[in-house]
Amino acid sequence: MNAPIALTAARPVTDSVVEVRNLDKIYAGTVQALKDITVDFPRGQLTSLLGPSGCGKTTLLKIIAGLLPASAGEVRVNGKVVSGPGPERAFVFQDFALMPWASVIKNVTFGLEMRGMAKAEREEIARRSIARVGLAGFENRYPHELSGGMRQRVGLARALCVDADVVMMDEPFSAVDEQNRRKFQEELLTLVAQEKKTFIFVTHSIEEAVYVSDRIVLLSPRPGRIAEIIEPDINRDGDTEAIRRHPVYLDTVDAIWYSLKTYLD
Numbered sequence: 392m393n394a395p396i397a398l399t400a401a402r403p404v405t406d407s408v409v410e411v412r413n414l415d416k417i418y419a420g421t422v423q424a425l426k427d428i429t430v431d432f433p434r435g436q437l438t439s440l441l442g443p444s445g446c447g448k449t450t451l452l453k454i455i456a457g458l459l460p461a462s463a464g465e466v467r468v469n470g471k472v473v474s475g476p477g478p479e480r481a482f483v484f485q486d487f488a489l490m491p492w493a494s495v496i497k498n499v500t501f502g503l504e505m506r507g508m509a510k511a512e513r514e515e516i517a518r519r520s521i522a523r524v525g526l527a528g529f530e531n532r533y534p535h536e537l538s539g540g541m542r543q544r545v546g547l548a549r550a551l552c553v554d555a556d557v558v559m560m561d562e563p564f565s566a567v568d569e570q571n572r573r574k575f576q577e578e579l580l581t582l583v584a585q586e587k588k589t590f591i592f593v594t595h596s597i598e599e600a601v602y603v604s605d606r607i608v609l610l611s612p613r614p615g616r617i618a619e620i621i622e623p624d625i626n627r628d629g630d631t632e633a634i635r636r637h638p639v640y641l642d643t644v645d646a647i648w649y650s651l652k653t654y655l656d
């Protein structure tokens with residue numbers, strides 16, 4: 392079988408927020424999760440990390456977040472070497488990591504409270520970000536009173552309210568049903584356009600990556616290496632529903648599937 396189309400190769404990055412250089416990760420001295428990863432994340436864009444299960448997507452994201460040390464190589468954010476978490480980076484966890492005993496607003500203000508911000512100011516900021524993710528009116532509810540999709544929004548509101556340059560999301564839509572997943576993907580596009588932040592998004596769904604990403608970093612199976620970097624040439628300014636029927640969307644999904652399939656054969 393021939394590849395359906397050539398993938399649109401990425402252009403060189405001129406303004407990167409995050410620079411990853413020659414990164415290796417070896418767990419417990421034996422499991423090589425990542426090998427010689429060098430990649431740039433352009434400012435204001437959404438970049439997806441895509442690849443088969445176990446290829447090191449979460450590992451790479453956590454190293455960029457400063458939650459996990461690299462075994463070799465380095466990450467720079469706005470030119471500064473990462474040695475731990477920092478206020479310019481926010482992380483949305485796969486399970487949203489909400490505090491079950493705390494209300495929505497308390498969960499959202501947590502990061503600001505850690506920074507020592509006064510209560511009135513942090514609550515005002517939190518209310519704004521809760522509204523931005525469509526949860527106005529739910530400030531005093533508790534996580535167990537919310538659906539999976541709403542909990543996901545709380546996790547996102549918490550990441551937005553710390554006003555980080557870089558928002559990292561680890562499979563944020565994996566716990567919601569297909570209909571909500573589509574809705575969130577559309578909302579994410581609006582958010583990326585409005586927020587002018589740099590988003591790094593982990594997914595193992597090819598369709599999702601092509602739908603939401605300006606740039607897709609395709610990783611090979613473990614040890615994860617950069618297989619390809621793709622920039623789907625899709626205009627995302629207009630009707631978000633139309634993207635899924637766009638010939639470039641369909642061809643790019645096919646071409647990535649073909650590319651990943653070579654690893655499975």
Ligand SMILES: Nc1ncnc2c1ncn2[C@@H]1O[C@H](COP(=O)(O)OP(=O)(O)OP(=O)(O)O)[C@@H](O)[C@H]1O
Pocket residue numbers: 418419422423424442443444445446447448449450451595613
């Ligand atoms: N703490 C750990 N100790 C040892 N090995 C680990 C550890 N964490 C992850 N690994 C291994 O490293 C590899 C990469 O894991 P990682 O979770 O980054 O992959 P992933 O691409 O995010 O996977 P998935 O799509 O299934 O979430 C896997 O083989 C995993 O088993």
